[in-house]
Amino acid sequence: MSVSFLHSRGDEPPIGIPAIGLELMVRLPPSASGGAFCFIETINAPGAGPPRHRHREAEIFRVIEGRYLYEVDGRRFYAQAGDVVSIPGGAAHGFVNVTDAPARQYILMSPALDAVAFFTELAGVMQGGLPDTAALNAFGQKWQVEFLGPPLRATEGPTLQEPPENAAKPT
16 A cells, blocks of 8 residues: 555635534545545534444544534443544444534545545435435435434443443553
């Protein structure tokens, strides 16, 4: 794998999806890594997150600001600034910003997804609000993304009090 030179400017306008409280910037597109990965920055509005979903790409999240409730294959847990969460490809997942301020995270996806095209098209699908799961799955077929249900709600709370059992432990 090789990585091409790229300078992603911090003042580039985000892709906005108000229906799910998302602003997203693609910081490294697939072309810069030969399709190996892409790198995304997100800002999630208070109480907002994507519908539960699954896809072939693995994702590694690093929470930069705020606190999130994540759900991975039915297990829910909190992650806050500085935490890293890895989600294997094919795992059912979702997350929600549980703070009263915007929260921010970086996401590495591997293999790369054409995130600019995906999220721009998703913004169009969600232009009138959050569509039902059937409509989302009609869109998702093109991208091999399966939408599983509504967004996670902050009130659902964690099912795990500690990090997942295979999380790295400090030494």
